[in-house]
Amino acid sequence: MEIPEKVRFLSDLVKETYTLKPNRVVLEINRDNVRKALELLLENLGDTGFYLAVIVGTDYPDKNKIRLDYYVVMHPDKEVYIFRTWLPRDDPRISSVVDILPAALSGECETHDLLGVVFEGNPYLKRGFFVPPDVYEKGIYPLRKDVKV
Amino acid sequence: MGKEKLVGYSPWIAHFNTGACNGCDIEVLAAIAPHYDPERFGVKLAPSIRHADILVVTGAVTKKAGERLKRLYEQMPSPKFVIAVGACACSGGVFHDTYSVLAGADKVVPVDMYVPGCPPRPEAILDAIVALVMKLRKGGGNGNS
Amino acid sequence: MTVTKVVEIPVTLEIPIGPQHPALHEPLMLKVYADGEEVIKVDINTGYNHRGIEKLCERNSFYRNIFICGRVCGICNTVHADCYVRAVEYLMDIDPPRRAKYLRVLAMELERIHSHLIINAIMAEILGFDTLFMYIMRDREKIMKAKEILTGNRVLADYMMIGGVRRDIDSIKKDRILKIVNNIEKEIKRYLKVFETDDTITKRLMGVGVIKPSDITKHGLLGPTARGSGIKIDARMGDKYDAYDEVPFNVIVRKEMDSWARMMVRWEETLESVNICKYVLEHLPSDASAVPDERRLPRRFPPGESYARAEAPRGELTYYINSVGKQIPYRVKIRTPSFNNIINSGFSYIGYSIADVPVILTSYDPCISCMERAIVIDVKRGARKSVSLKQLAKGEI
Numbered sequence: 001m002e003i004p005e006k007v008r009f010l011s012d013l014v015k016e017t018y019t020l021k022p023n024r025v026v027l028e029i030n031r032d033n034v035r036k037a038l039e040l041l042l043e044n045l046g047d048t049g050f051y052l053a054v055i056v057g058t059d060y061p062d063k064n065k066i067r068l069d070y071y072v073v074m075h076p077d078k079e080v081y082i083f084r085t086w087l088p089r090d091d092p093r094i095s096s097v098v099d100i101l102p103a104a105l106s107g108e109c110e111t112h113d114l115l116g117v118v119f120e121g122n123p124y125l126k127r128g129f130f131v132p133p134d135v136y137e138k139g140i141y142p143l144r145k146d147v148k149v
Numbered sequence: 150m151g152k153e154k155l156v157g158y159s160p161w162i163a164h165f166n167t168g169a170c171n172g173c174d175i176e177v178l179a180a181i182a183p184h185y186d187p188e189r190f191g192v193k194l195a196p197s198i199r200h201a202d203i204l205v206v207t208g209a210v211t212k213k214a215g216e217r218l219k220r221l222y223e224q225m226p227s228p229k230f231v232i233a234v235g236a237c238a239c240s241g242g243v244f245h246d247t248y249s250v251l252a253g254a255d256k257v258v259p260v261d262m263y264v265p266g267c268p269p270r271p272e273a274i275l276d277a278i279v280a281l282v283m284k285l286r287k288g289g290g291n292g293n294s
Numbered sequence: 295m296t297v298t299k300v301v302e303i304p305v306t307l308e309i310p311i312g313p314q315h316p317a318l319h320e321p322l323m324l325k326v327y328a329d330g331e332e333v334i335k336v337d338i339n340t341g342y343n344h345r346g347i348e349k350l351c352e353r354n355s356f357y358r359n360i361f362i363c364g365r366v367c368g369i370c371n372t373v374h375a376d377c378y379v380r381a382v383e384y385l386m387d388i389d390p391p392r393r394a395k396y397l398r399v400l401a402m403e404l405e406r407i408h409s410h411l412i413i414n415a416i417m418a419e420i421l422g423f424d425t426l427f428m429y430i431m432r433d434r435e436k437i438m439k440a441k442e443i444l445t446g447n448r449v450l451a452d453y454m455m456i457g458g459v460r461r462d463i464d465s466i467k468k469d470r471i472l473k474i475v476n477n478i479e480k481e482i483k484r485y486l487k488v489f490e491t492d493d494t495i496t497k498r499l500m501g502v503g504v505i506k507p508s509d510i511t512k513h514g515l516l517g518p519t520a521r522g523s524g525i526k527i528d529a530r531m532g533d534k535y536d537a538y539d540e541v542p543f544n545v546i547v548r549k550e551m552d553s554w555a556r557m558m559v560r561w562e563e564t565l566e567s568v569n570i571c572k573y574v575l576e577h578l579p580s581d582a583s584a585v586p587d588e589r590r591l592p593r594r595f596p597p598g599e600s601y602a603r604a605e606a607p608r609g610e611l612t613y614y615i616n617s618v619g620k621q622i623p624y625r626v627k628i629r630t631p632s633f634n635n636i637i638n639s640g641f642s643y644i645g646y647s648i649a650d651v652p653v654i655l656t657s658y659d660p661c662i663s664c665m666e667r668a669i670v671i672d673v674k675r676g677a678r679k680s681v682s683l684k685q686l687a688k689g690e691i
Contacts, residue, residue, distance in 0.1 A: 020600065020601060021598060021601070022600065048510075048511045049511075050511070051510075051511045051514050051516075051527070052514050053603075053629070054627070056625075056627045058616065058625050069614075071612070073527075073532070075527060076526060076527075078527070078531070078532030078533070080603075101512060102512055102513045102514075102641075103511075103512060103513050103634065104514075105637065142346075169368070170365045170366060170367055171367060172365070172368020172369070173368070174368070175412065176448070176449060179431070179435065182431040182432065183428050183432055184435045243361070243362055243365055244350070247350055250346075267365075268368065268448075268449050268450060270448060
């Protein structure tokens with residue numbers, strides 16, 4: 001699928017584009033380019049041109065990967081773009097974007113506590129943000145599929 | 150025995166939310182609003198737990214909230230009574246088999262009245278309070294004084 | 295600046311995050327560091343009472359999850375159920391009949407009215423205006439009656455089903471609901487005037503908690519919080535889901551950027567909701583039965599993913615569903631508006647006084663239980679004192 005006009009400036013970074021029901025556009029990006037993509041978005045669309053809606057992490061133990069989706073909503077037209085990236089399951093690190101987009105604070109802290117993704121550069125990450133001590137002391141990330149909780 | 154009878158004339162209520170969806174909480178709030186007029190029974194919201202006679206518990210009691218509930222119950226002066234409002238406080242409700250939930254308030258504190266419902270109507274909550282109050286006025290206690 | 299007072303405010307929220315509830319020794323919410331009266335730092339600690347809903351959804355069938363997701367929040371439960379059901383419908387390419395869509399909109403708008411009434415009542419109570427709290431709660435009971443006529447229950451409607459709704463209305467019920475809605479319109483206009491002109495309210499709300507539009511989008515704040523600062527975002531307008539493509543309505547935006555603007559946005563939205571309810575009741579289509587046949591409900595869920603959003607009273611609510619072809623979903627992600635509004639808004643308290651903190655917090659519309667008590671720690675004297683949020687707002691520490 002072709003990259004929509006509005007985000008054509010990202011075409012160098014995007015590996016693949018497809019739709020997610022009902023009409024959301026997914027842009028697959030390498031994990032090293034996610035921060036650059038969001039920076040380009042800020043440059044081209046401005047502070048009030050979009051907002052970060054949610055960060056969704058999903059565990060795929062059969063593929064040995066963790067998938068991270070950043071849902072970005074454009075303003076004022078409200079189309080939804082999803083920046084999708086895959087992280088290796090035994091080394092789920094990615095650069096944090098909390099300094100350029102403070103809206104990522106809640107999503108990054110939650111994904112860290114529940115799935116174990118490390119957002120490098122985020123000073124607020126800690127275990128126990130949501131998960132109780134008797135679980136995180138065992139080193140368990142509750143939302144992973146191989147965990148028996 | 151005489152203490153319960155005195156409490157029955159004007160019981161003050163404390164409300165504690167142990168991890169509820171807030172549905173039961175707004176029905177408890179509605180039950181103390183003027184439409185249902187609990188003040189005709191002498192019932193009003195206590196300014197602090199140390200002035201309360203009846204503890205109204207809502208929510209599926211999560212483990213950490215369970216510890217807080219126990220401490221709150223210990224701070225109440227006797228005679229003291231507990232009403233568990235809602236399916237979650239009675240037995241865990243929809244969440245009874247998540248391991249982070251102690252299913253039901255009676256795992257932590259002795260409960261005198263159970264009000265089932267998801268959420269129970271304000272009339273049902275007032276009915277439970279009135280039934281407890283009538284029992285107290287007749288001199289019945291719960292042996293926990 | 296040295297810290298002389300630390301205020302810990304526990305607030306229980308309906309955020310459905312994680313398989314367990316988080317555990318701090320007390321469900322701590324805002325930790326406010328103050329120098330004298332002025333706030334210099336706010337830590338948002340998440341100590342909420344959660345019940346592990348996302349993990350619970352992965353163990354239950356798609357149908358059971360409709361009822362579980364409705365119990366994420368009691369105050370906006372129809373919106374949660376509707377967003378979940380629509381995400382499943384997108385997955386399966388099902389389009390419910392128009393009558394069902396109109397009835398869904400009616401249920402959600404009635405809920406918006408009651409949710410806005412309750413937060414405005416709580417705001418009045420926190421400011422010390424107890425009479426107004428009692429008046430608004432009395433009028434709210436009429437809306438609860440309307441909800442009961444429509445869905446069968448006052449609070450937890452359990453009204454949504456894949457392919458439609460679970461109950462229909464006849465002309466008698468329609469007339470009763472219309473009568474209630476017309477009746478409440480004049481009361482709401484009266485309260486709107488009170489909030490515009492009364493000194494108790496305007497002096498405490500105007501100029502408090504000002505947030506600039508660029509801060510709103512950068513921090514991802516949503517709903518009336520964003521619309522009070524001039525950012526016109528509304529999922530009803532963006533996605534035009536259910537019957538919002540046919541029902542006319544306005545998105546209310548104000549420019550003042552303070553707590554007063556946020557409460558006024560809610561009052562004006564309540565009036566808009568009243569108009570939507572009237573339109574829906576007068577133009578209810580009769581194209582097909584709104585209630586799907588229970589014996590013919592779909593049994594197979596194709597693999598795929600979908601993302602649905604809805605405008606809850608507090609802001610944009612999103613559901614992401616991933617199915618791998620089984621009877622249970624692979625992943626359900628729920629992001630409630632309070633998740634963004636409360637956690638990301640720590641910057642907005644700085645520079646205001648401690649007494650303003652409960653007012654600003656209430657203007658973001660978290661679910662505050664009226665008995666929540668805050669702990670005030672006087673750092674110099676090492677004393678701890680427990681005060682209610684109302685006393686904090688009156689400056690009684």
